Amino acid sequence: MASSHLRGILSMAAAVASFSLMDLAMKQLVAVYPAMQVTFLRAAASLPLLLAATGFFGEWRDLIPKRWGLHILRGVLGVAMLWAFVQSVSILSLADAYSIYMSAPLLITALSMPILGEYVGWRRWIAVVVGLLGVIVILRPTGANVITTGGLLALGSAFIYAVSAVTIRILSRTDSAAATVAWAISTIAIIGGVLAIPTWVPLRGEHWPWIVCLGISGALGQHFITAAFRRAPASVIAPLEYTALLWGMSFDWIFWSTTPSARMLSGAAIIVASGLYVIYREKQAAH
Numbered sequence: 001m002a003s004s005h006l007r008g009i010l011s012m013a014a015a016v017a018s019f020s021l022m023d024l025a026m027k028q029l030v031a032v033y034p035a036m037q038v039t040f041l042r043a044a045a046s047l048p049l050l051l052a053a054t055g056f057f058g059e060w061r062d063l064i065p066k067r068w069g070l071h072i073l074r075g076v077l078g079v080a081m082l083w084a085f086v087q088s089v090s091i092l093s094l095a096d097a098y099s100i101y102m103s104a105p106l107l108i109t110a111l112s113m114p115i116l117g118e119y120v121g122w123r124r125w126i127a128v129v130v131g132l133l134g135v136i137v138i139l140r141p142t143g144a145n146v147i148t149t150g151g152l153l154a155l156g157s158a159f160i161y162a163v164s165a166v167t168i169r170i171l172s173r174t175d176s177a178a179a180t181v182a183w184a185i186s187t188i189a190i191i192g193g194v195l196a197i198p199t200w201v202p203l204r205g206e207h208w209p210w211i212v213c214l215g216i217s218g219a220l221g222q223h224f225i226t227a228a229f230r231r232a233p234a235s236v237i238a239p240l241e242y243t244a245l246l247w248g249m250s251f252d253w254i255f256w257s258t259t260p261s262a263r264m265l266s267g268a269a270i271i272v273a274s275g276l277y278v279i280y281r282e283k284q285a286a287h
Contacts, residue, residue, distance in 0.1 A: 008232025011224045012240040018221035020094075020247035024255070025214040027089040029207060034199045035086040040192035042082060043185050045215025050185060050222065054178055062176040065183055070171050074180070075187020077164040079195070082188065084157035091150030093258045094248035099138050099268035100154035102242060105275045106131040107162035109282075115166050124281050127274045134270025140263060181222055235283035242272050 022042070029038045054060060065071050088097045106128045112118040139151040171180050203211070228237045245268060252258040260268075 005232045005236055008228045008237050011228035012237040015221050015224035015228055016244050018217045020244050022214055022217040024251045025210045026086050028210050030086050030090040033201050035083050037196040038086045039082040040196045041211055042214055043189035043192055045211055046218035047185050047189055049215055049219035050182060059178050062178040063182050065179050066174045070167055071183040074164055074167055074184045077160050078184050078188040079191045081157050081160040084153045088150045088153035093252045095252050095260050096264050097154045098244050098248040099264055100135055100151055101158045102271050103131055103135050104158040104161045107159055108165050109278050111162055111166050124278050127277045131271045131274030134267045138264055138267035177226055235279055238279050239276055
């Protein structure tokens with residue numbers, strides 16, 4: 001059991017690192033290309049690798065969907081989520097965007113009661129409210145500037161992700177994990193590609209390494225996160241998602257010589273502490 005948990009922890013750490021590298025590639029590309037085009041590139045670059053892995057493991061039958069409507073809905077939500085996140089990192093540093101995006105687990109908890117009918121105790125509700133106060137700290141409310149556009153986009157992306165995560169819980173009752181991932185990525189590629197046509201910017205040769213990085217890191221991240229949840233309970237590995245902040249701050253410093261502000265660190269600390277408490281309470285409730 002301990003060995004399995006260790007493999008789950010290592011897989012989750014690898015997943016967070018892979019997705020952080022993917023976000024770095026998207027931030028590099030959105031400096032040149034429209035956000036919707038980058039959204040399409042993220043899905044299109046990963047899809048061939050995901051399908052190749054499906055064929056390699058002989059899981060083609062697992063791709064047969066049972067709830068078409070929910071798969072299409074997840075694809076639409078995925079386009080909106082990625083577009084909002086890519087737009088946010090075009091304005092904010094990766095660490096700032098991550099700090100706000102880390103409120104997603106709190107939003108999932110808040111949505112699980114009205115949508116799934118799950119019980120959420122008063123302690124978790126307090127943690128959700130406190131965590132959202134941390135978001136307000138990062139959004140930098142002042143007399144002259146109540147909110148920032150980039151902050152709102154990151155928060156919107158986190159909310160859409162939370163809604164999408166709730167739909168995954170419903171889909172998991174009937175559809176395989178392979179189908180859930182493959183159809184979401186395929187739908188994002190199709191819808192994102194169509195919406196990107198009006199503002200399409202021809203791809204430059206020097207940006208292909210970032211596009212390849214986008215595809216490989218996205219596919220690896222999906223593989224590792226799936227392996228993590230198979231090998232260890234969510235309560236064990238979920239806290240590792242917050243290590244993305246360390247990756248974000250490191251990339252900001254290496255590529256843009258940007259250091260986190262005291263406001264961001266304060267807000268992030270509130271959000272992370274609230275998220276960890278929610279994970280702890282959910283583990284207690286499960287027992």
